[in-house]
Amino acid sequence: MKLLQASLCLISLISLLLVLPSIFAASSSEDFDFFYFVQQWPGSYCDTQKSCCYPTSGKPAADFGIHGLWPNYKDGTYPSNCDATKPFDSSTISDLVSSMKRNWPTLACPSGSGEAFWEHEWEKHGTCSQSVINQHEYFQTSLGLKQKTNLLGALTKAGINPDGNSYSLESIRGSIKASTGFTPWIECNRDGSGNSQLYQVYLCVDRSASGLIECPVFPHGKCGAQIEFPSF
Ligand code: 5GP
Ligand code: 5GP
DSSP states (O other), rough: HHHHHHHHHHHHHHHHHHHHHHHHHHHHHSSOOOEEEEEEEEEHHHSSSTOOOOTTTOOSSSSEEEEEEEOTTTTTTOOOOEEEEEEEOOGGGGTHHHHHHHOOOOOOSOOOHHHHHHHHHHHHTTGGTTTTTHHHHHHHHHHHHHHHOOHHHHHHHHTTTSSSEEEHHHHHHHHHHHHHHSOOOEEEOOOOTTTTEEEEEEEEEEETTTSSSSSSSSOOOOOOSSSEEOOO
């Protein structure tokens, strides 16, 4: 009897050891499904009722700036603030800082160097992507995506310029799709007079952060059929 119990116990132990690795593998591959890569138009951040403050390095270029690279689930929800043991550490990205000042400028008030914005994005979103990319890769990948997507180039090539005129949402989406190969999601906000305008562009990136994909799910929210593209 004792022998039977002992062997049953051993069998359960062995089977547990066999399934444990697959449980862990499953959970680590489900920590997120894809990224949103989000870029903001500075003119639309600044002409709202809230207004903005230029960074301490001066007025940014009239170009889209990076907002963030956000891990997401296919059901539309997302993880955030995943690892308090890995705070933002600017010494790990010293080689990227001058490019970040140009491509990832902060427009929030009061004026800052950008560090507070980058720290917020790393801690809220970046820490949730560490199964795939570390802190240096998080920022480097984002800079590479900004270069590669060249949103302003895509729009101006189609005659869509930041001149305060209105453009159809269809033509904005179409020009970005024609140039990047992927359908963007456009987020609007309102200028000081309440007009709907192009604020942020979302593109999707595969979970290994190696390139753009079609979005598995789009965020919610609506622009008008015609939206403004303000100057900056
Ligand atoms: P808002 O409420 O202004 O749309 O978003 C506030 C913040 O919530 C964003 O800047 C971002 O940090 C986070 N957020 C909003 N929507 C999403 C989303 O669909 N995915 C992820 N990962 N974060 C989001
Ligand atoms: P999220 O909306 O990504 O969760 O949070 C954005 C945070 O970064 C806010 O606390 C906002 O004040 C700060 N922030 C700093 N600079 C910028 C900027 O240029 N654009 C946006 N959207 N947020 C900024």
